Amino acid sequence: MGPFHCGQAFTFAISECVQQFLLRKGACGAFKLSKSTGNFLNATIPAEFGSISSLQSLDVSRNNLSGELPDFSAGWIHLRSLSLSSNSFSGSLLPQLLELTTLEFLDLSENNISGTIPSFIGSFSSLRILNLAGNKFLGEIPSSIGGLLALQVLDLRGQNLSGSIPEEFTGLSNLQDLVLAGNSLTGSIPPAFSNLVSLKVLDLQGNRLTGNIPLNLGTLEGLTVLSLSNNLLYGNIPTSIGQCSNLIVFEATGNELNGSIPMEIGKLEKLEKLELGFNSLTGSMPPQLCNCTVLQTLDLEANHLTGEIPSNIGQLKNLQELIVKENSLNGSIPSEIGDLKKLLTLDLSMNNLTGTIPTSLENISCLTQLNLSGNQLGGAIPEGLGSRFNASSFARNAFLCGASLNVSCPRSRKGGLGKQVFISVVVVSVAVGIISVSVLTCIALHFGGNKGVRTSVVQYEQKIVMFYSPITYANVLEATGQFDEEHVLSRTRYGIMFKACLQDGTVFSIMKLPEGGVEETAFRQEAEMLGRVKHRNLAVLRGYYIAGDVKLLVYDYMANGSLAALLQEAAQQGGHALNWPMRHLIALGVARGLSFLHSQCNPPIVHGDVKPTNVYFDADFEAHLSDFGLERLSTVETIPGERDGDPSSSSTTPVGSTGYVSPEASLTGQVSRESDVYSFGIVLLELLTGQRPVMFNEQEENIVKWVKRQLQTGQMDELFDPSLMELDADSTEWEEFLLAVKVALLCTAPDPVDRPSMTEVVFMLEGCRAVGDHPSSSDPASQPSPSQVECNVEGMEGS
Template sequence: MRERRKLFSLFSVIFLFSSTLADDVIMNKLAASLSPTPSDWSGSNHCKWTGVNCDSSGRVSSINLASKSLSGTLPTDLNHLTQLKTLSLQSNQISGALPSLANLTNLQEVYLNNNNFTSIPPSFLSALTSLQTLSISENPSLAPWSIPEDLAQSGSLVTFYASKASIVGSIPDFFDSFPNLQSLRLSYNNLTGTLPSSIAGSEIQNLWLNNQDMGLSGSIDVLQTMTQLSQVWLHANGFSGPIPDLSKCTSLFDLQLRDNRFTGVVPPSLTSLPLLVNVTLQNNKLQGPFPDFPTGLQVNLGTTNSFCNTKPGPCDSQVTALLEVAGALSYPLILAESWEGNDPCKGWSFITCQGSNVTVINFGKQKFTGTISPAIANLTSLRNLFLNDNNISGPIPDSLIGLSQLKALDVSNNNLTGKIPDFSSGVTLKTAGNPLLGINLTVGGGGNSGSDSNSTSASGNPSGKTNTNSGSTGMIAGTVIAVVVFMGVVAFVFYKCYTKKRLQKFGRVQSPPNGKEATKKGIVGTVNGYGGISELQSQSSGYNSDLQVFEGGNVAISFQVLRQVTDNFSEDNILGRGGFGVVYKGELLDGTQIAVKRMESGAMGTKGMNEFQAEIAVLTKVRHRHLVALLGFCTNGNERLLVYEYMPEGTLSQHLFDRNENGYPPLTWKQRVTIALDVARGVEYLHSLAQSSFIHRDLKPSNILLGDDMRAKVADFGLVKNAPDGKYSVETRLAGTFGYLAPEYAATGRVTTKVDVYAFGVVLMELITGRKALDETMPEDRSHLVTWFRRVLINKDNIGKAIDSTLNPDDETYGNICKVAELAGHCTAREPSQRPDMGHAVNILGPLVEQWKPSCHREEDSFSTDHMSLPQIMQRWQADEGTSTMVDDLYNSRTQSSIPAKPSGFPNTFDSLDCR
């Protein structure tokens, strides 16, 4: 036995050595194929190369070469790095064929976006069973390829980005394979066909399918059941038919449907969705009443739609009836193109009038589908109705009997069913070519089962025998219907149970047993199977009226709890004051620390609950590793309170300017430039959201969400944080302090994203000099940091004298400081047009930080979000360095849910992942 163990150990060592040797070969090939080769990619120990991490056995676990200005190609046998978990090569100029990633069962994240790859092998995504994020967007040189069915093997997929990647063909119908998929981005490709039916049962929150070359087509009815949807971009396609009822999509805040072929009436639900802040409907052929959207909602209706009026209000009664008729036929485009205005007797195709009354509808031979609407009976002057030679199904409505002036009804050659109404003898009725129309059910062996529907009198009675067992027939029909309904219910229950088991298999958060309340010392909630809180109430019945419950899984906290944990909002617990109120430190009974922003009732004025609800929805959608998490909210009369995760190490200004009083050591340059990069990435993310136009409100202080004015979310709410060590709530104070005001804002109040760029430049100057933006203790010519620092930049030899004396930089660090100083100068240019975008700041600062520490880069594009909490990020980095064994269980159990996990400690109090 001992010999066997020795032999097994020997084989293990040999296998490990051979595997490590294989990694050496592949990494050397990779180094040789890239140009320029990273400067320190030499020597035999590839685990020490910049951007390369290895596990404890020396196997390569991650490769991060993002934004390195690299060209060249990738080795074809890259998938021999069998322990690879993360591959980050985004934002380079790498070209050639992509290597197959098949059978990399440990691979979790792939970032290949923004390169020049030319082709994708057929087995590219085979057997990637651990894959969670795949980003291959912005590769316009790729040869046409289709989404492979192999992707269905990646059951843990959360994010799939493949916009502008030359994808052709249809979208595979395999979305029941992805119980955790949240973001699907396939914009700017050449996808065709309809939306797959399986997408209706998915957990997708962000759906981007816009701008296909030829255009996706068909209806979008599958969206009706996707209750978790938050952002839908379907513009610039060929979708048609009516906009479906989206009343169940209560989390939807951005809906882009412009530049399609939608017809019909805008559903009332679209004007009452509680969180909707942006909708575009231009360049369609919508009809009916002018939609009455609420004030403050950004809407673009354009000029091509065919609403009956130019402002909200009912249409003419005949127009309303005809639109119902068209609706039963799924609003054919041919009708929408000519049915304009509020008078059907003025040029409406297929309609004939006498005076101002509709007398003839002629839809014959138009290939219409759908049913016959009972609303035809509202056209009381109708004489002739021609519906022949179409594909219309269902019954002939009994209401048509009431048309006293009806002379002719032709429904021949359709698929109509049911009995024929008893029309008067004065109506000429044609029903031939409807084999199931007028057939009666019989009971018994020898009874006549039907009659010739082609031989029908004006009374509607078949010429054959009538059914003498109508009562029994009705009973049979009722029984059949009951059985069908019962089987449908059974099938639905089975489906839900099956789905639940699949979700449990992939680690989705489960509900407490027997629906028990998830509660901990003052906060009570019943958690549903998707990790969202469906019912919340205060533990104290006396405060139930203070608690507001909104759909969407946001955590509502009673005012009593917040008053208790802040010691009745004690002055001793004040963390800071802003333009919207005071921020207090609080500590829950389980020891969890929180920051509570109590917005003053005067500042809020009469702002309604819908406004506050929309703001809560926005804050919970804005997720990024450099933004502080919103954990909950509360209303108390006119007061509104927001609860954020607490940054325990204070603010950046305390570390820079008040370190002696607080006992903080001086910040190193490495720490400072890392903070600057984090601020830049956080603000860039918010700017990208604003530029996508999905959130834009009036610029009145009570209404600010996001958009051009970032003060409320970056400065006033202090969202930006320093993620790598989690210490600083970075006070950018973009418009709250005189020293940060851009000239155009200080003089005219004009607010754009360039105001934030200016403020960011001031933050850079503070980090470089260790001086406050406005210091009245300094001489007048030095008190205003920007003015003084601009003079320093005139002669770069003076920069050394302006650097914070605690830095004491070496030559290399000094060179980096000069680069940041130059960036600060550009950011604070007097003219907004001369200031760079925040993306430029990220590009400048990124390489400076990456010189010191390899990190796991995520895609930092317009829609990038980080679905991990700060403690998870820290544990993951530790795991990459081989210092933690907890990460796999934590990461797999938490990040697979549809909502990001909470910060450490919150599971004891907020038992819902939605509070993150």
């Protein structure tokens, strides 16, 4: 029989479930009570388990179990698999575990287990999987592990382990994954690792390893991941790397490597990520690198590279990130870069590049981050780039001109002035004609380009982990008045947002999450993941903090409040404060951000609460969708005083917010990408009509039914915001408007199957406007830190 599963959505005492299992113990040798099956426990493992001699498999992972590790080894004489991962177990590994002689799978990862890893762990001769990652082990790695000849996976990442890598590991001929990242290991990488003929993953990043990269690693033909970043390795990159024919990831960022980049890397036909930044590499970029045609990330930042960017770089058709900033490259920017249609990030800053900016770069519709600053480029900035990216993308190029730099280009020979583009905060020029641009070529965002935490600052032994500029917890306390009510910006279902104005004039938004929720290691992992989610229409997570019950998230400050406040202001002025071009671009921005979450994040992120109070505007009135991905960081509950534009309202809906929740989500309590599409459709209807969904009686009529009824009776003047009725019926804007109505009704179809995807929504909304037409040229996701703004504290709840 299969494993025994305690009932779905199990919430009662674990002992009751154990009793159910004991009644069936003769028929079943496997017990599974993982959160992945819908359970979430807050208890300890009862002693009754010790009497189950028939037990072969025990899985209670991803719950909130606590206390000392269980000591039931005397009864578990047949146990082969034990998973206690992602709980809150503490204490040390007990010698009684020695009785588990048949153990093949042991996963104790993501707990609070401490002490040293005992040498008796090497007695489990049948062990194939050993995962102790994410605990608090210290001391040296026991050499006895090298005697586990059946071992296939060894994961000890994220500990306080020290000492060197045991030479005995070189005898583990069946080892496939060796992950020792995030420790304090010293010494060198054993040259005899070439004996690990089955090795596929070697992850040693984030230690203090020294010496050379072993010359004979090239004999590991099955190696797919080689991660050596953030150590103290020196010397040359061995040419033998080119023999690892199955290598997919090669990371060696943040070491002291020198010499040239081996041209032999160009033989790695399966290579998807190459990161060699922050070393002392010299020579040129080998043209042979462009033979790695499936490459997605090429990061050579902060080295001493010279020469030109290879002209055959256009061969890298799958490239998503090209980062060669802070080198000494010269020559011009190859126009062939414009052939990289999947490129998301292009950073050539701080080099000696000359010539003009190729107009072919305008053809990269997926490009969200561009930095060409700090070179010697000249001529006019292509208009398609100048309108999409702000001045910082082109700064410190003395010979460049264009509207984004506020520098007029010289007169042409015919006496005409160069074109100057002015972007208004409210009124945006409309591109005439219908330009259909497919966004389906924009593929999933590759997360590997983010280097994780750049800086950690310690003050009073408390850290704010920032991805860019460092601040301290003490800075935050001072900037928020000890989280004083005066500094509150808004209250959401996940926490309270505070305005934090630092002494240097920099302003952040700090979300303070409720007590409880996930434990520290899981919080850090989720926050690191969210820190890598970057899009111009998404709120940018700049850093995080966790200590005890205090959990903080650091965001860019949005100076122009929320869409809810803007709609309220427009309603008070008859709609004229928000014209159609602005409404259209707001809808398009939210759609783009949501589409990115759904289709370009891995795994996809379901927002679950799309509404106007979660759409914010930066200083240039660019829309940013916020509050995504937070359900795994916090215990989701209604925060007292949560507002949806109504000071007296308090959401009691289990998922999303009243009026924006899809019919199926209301019934099942489960959100999905389809329910996000429905919520977006409601927001779009609110933009079109100026009517708030909570104004309708859900039992009798909602905003969708009301809109359909008004359309059927032809009462257009009563249906849409008055300012929209002033549009010229023969104009492109009127076509856009009618299309938006159709999109909103498609998104709010009762059956989820009938709703379009957000990618299709973006495609439809872009049908009447050029892709590059944005209300501003700002792109906060590409900026290292927020701008300095006015620091007057204003109460902005609900805005």
